[in-house]
Amino acid sequence: MLIETTMEMENAASILKLLGDQTRLTMVKMLESHDYCVCEFVAVFHASQPAISQHLRKLKDAGIVKETRKGQWMIYALNPNSPYFTLVQHILQHVPDQDYRIKELEEQGLRVSCD
Amino acid sequence: MLIETTMEMENAASILKLLGDQTRLTMVKMLESHDYCVCEFVAVFHASQPAISQHLRKLKDAGIVKETRKGQWMIYALNPNSPYFTLVQHILQHVPDQDYRIKELEEQGLRVSCD
DNA sequence: AGATTATATAATAATTTACTTATATATAAT
DNA sequence: ATTATATATAAGTAAATTATTATATAATCT
Numbered sequence: 299m300l301i302e303t304t305m306e307m308e309n310a311a312s313i314l315k316l317l318g319d320q321t322r323l324t325m326v327k328m329l330e331s332h333d334y335c336v337c338e339f340v341a342v343f344h345a346s347q348p349a350i351s352q353h354l355r356k357l358k359d360a361g362i363v364k365e366t367r368k369g370q371w372m373i374y375a376l377n378p379n380s381p382y383f384t385l386v387q388h389i390l391q392h393v394p395d396q397d398y399r400i401k402e403l404e405e406q407g408l409r410v411s412c413d
Numbered sequence: 414m415l416i417e418t419t420m421e422m423e424n425a426a427s428i429l430k431l432l433g434d435q436t437r438l439t440m441v442k443m444l445e446s447h448d449y450c451v452c453e454f455v456a457v458f459h460a461s462q463p464a465i466s467q468h469l470r471k472l473k474d475a476g477i478v479k480e481t482r483k484g485q486w487m488i489y490a491l492n493p494n495s496p497y498f499t500l501v502q503h504i505l506q507h508v509p510d511q512d513y514r515i516k517e518l519e520e521q522g523l524r525v526s527c528d
Numbered sequence: 529a530g531a532t533t534a535t536a537t538a539a540t541a542a543t544t545t546a547c548t549t550a551t552a553t554a555t556a557a558t
Numbered sequence: 559a560t561t562a563t564a565t566a567t568a569a570g571t572a573a574a575t576t577a578t579t580a581t582a583t584a585a586t587c588t
């Protein structure tokens with residue numbers, strides 16, 4: 299309900315709000331290392347598939363991630379062409395590494411062969 | 414309702430969520446230049462005093478800002494001792510300068526003499 | 529073609545958020 | 559002391575958010 303702020307400020311705030319969610323922030327941090335399909339996120343977060351899909355949709359709508367179909371799978375990746383890419387990168391510097399999650403998946407044999 | 418994230422991740426996400434609000438993000442950007450009292454924020458944002466107070470409370474609870482009483486006024490400042498200070502600084506680099514707001518206040522004679 | 533797998537979307541419910549209005553507290557001024 | 563000013567807090571409400579369940583779509587496999 300706020301009027302007295304610039305357009306750019308609005309955009310910056312909306313990016314921060316998007317990343318101000320544990321699930322989405324973790325996803326984006328994971329995508330810093332490499333790409334993932336939806337079902338891998340579902341396995342990592344023990345979350346429902348629609349919940350994951352909806353988070354990815356928001357990230358995609360904001361242009362932070364991009365999607366590519368690969369057979370049955372949708373592969374998500376960071377979008378380096380986003381005007382907020384460097385902001386995202388700076389933020390991720392302060393976020394704990396999530397590579398252990400993938401190792402867990404692989405050890406449990408839950409890593410799908412979508413790549 | 415998410416389990417599978419680290420504690421640090423939770424903290425990082427909550428800081429981003431806090432800054433993911435136009436009013437609070439603008440406040441914090443303003444505080445990068447210098448300190449302000451509550452009534453100046455009220456004048457800048459054309460918002461109600463309780464609304465401003467509540468935003469400042471959240472920033473204070475998160476340790477991002479600190480307050481000092483100066484007579485009748487409460488002066489708010491960035492807290493350089495916050496463990497998230499450098500994160501906040503990095504984020505603010507991507508946020509448009511807000512110094513024009515103060516100039517507006519001064520020109521309109523609305524700048525209170527709380528400092 | 530029919531069944532299976534991966535994903536998206538729609539509708540809905542629960543929770544959270546950010547206001548509002550009303551009131552309390554604390555300092556300053558008369 | 560009383561009044562005024564600055565700020566905080568409490569209670570209530572409307573809007574936004576995030577999950578769930580059910581269903582649709584799209585590619586693959588038999």
